[in-house]
Amino acid sequence: KAGVTQTPRYLIKTRGQQVTLSCSPISGHRSVSWYQQTPGQGLQFLFEYFSETQRNKGNFPGRFSGRQFSNSRSEMNVSTLELGDSALYLCASSLGVGETQYFGPGTRLLVL
Amino acid sequence: EDQVTQSPEALRLQEGESSSLNCSYTVSGLRGLFWYRQDPGKGPEFLFTLYSAGEEKEKERLKATLTKKESFLHITAPKPEDSATYLCAVQARGSSNTGKLIFGQGTTLQVKP
Numbered sequence: 001k002a003g004v005t006q007t008p009r010y011l012i013k014t015r016g017q018q019v020t021l022s023c024s025p026i027s028g029h030r031s032v033s034w035y036q037q038t039p040g041q042g043l044q045f046l047f048e049y050f051s052e053t054q055r056n057k058g059n060f061p062g063r064f065s066g067r068q069f070s071n072s073r074s075e076m077n078v079s080t081l082e083l084g085d086s087a088l089y090l091c092a093s094s095l096g097v098g099e100t101q102y103f104g105p106g107t108r109l110l111v112l
Numbered sequence: 113e114d115q116v117t118q119s120p121e122a123l124r125l126q127e128g129e130s131s132s133l134n135c136s137y138t139v140s141g142l143r144g145l146f147w148y149r150q151d152p153g154k155g156p157e158f159l160f161t162l163y164s165a166g167e168e169k170e171k172e173r174l175k176a177t178l179t180k181k182e183s184f185l186h187i188t189a190p191k192p193e194d195s196a197t198y199l200c201a202v203q204a205r206g207s208s209n210t211g212k213l214i215f216g217q218g219t220t221l222q223v224k225p
Contacts, residue, residue, distance in 0.1 A: 004155075031211060033211060033212070035213075035215075042215055042216070042217045042218065043156075043199065043201075043213075043215040044215075045212045045213060045214070048210060048211055048212060055209070055210055055211075056210040056211075056212050058212070090155050090156070092213075094211060097209050097210060097211045098143060098144070098203060098209065098210070098211045099211065100144075100146065100158060100161050101146075101158075101211065101213060102158055103148070103155035103156045103157070103158075104155050105154055105155045106154070108153075
């Protein structure tokens, strides 16, 4: 069974630009969550989606947004990028809300 | 506030030298506690889920245990390939049905041959 896939794997952007990251969950999984990982803050929760509905949102500014499609694939968008947005963005999928989450390889974003 | 604390931050072991990693948590009702392993530049790899105090799970050289306030990841006779960062996370049983994971900072394990 294929795991969680994320594209692109690496991105370099400049301040002020926007970026869209994509996540394809494990087949059959309907819940997708996003996390930001930085050396200083560790892994922090961004959002959670189930059946195209946002179930929960972490403590991040409104520049961070996301959505989920009918096939459970998910995207997250960051507008007006700041240097501090440089991080590894991880997507995780699960069968349902509260089930074990399986992580993808992440997208490494560098903001210059 | 829900919180997870892992100790030690870093651990160096000789191959074959057993040890334990600690994960202390405070949460408003525990739905589940999760252990992950993360190699550099990769996403976390799922290891175990524990749901209630007294529960134990094993996989090869790893054994996870859970009490009402903490979890331990015991590593028996580790090998160099066990070198990684081990992450602990909890899910809270709140009023809203959410799978949000709250992570600790991780323990970076290095096993020398």
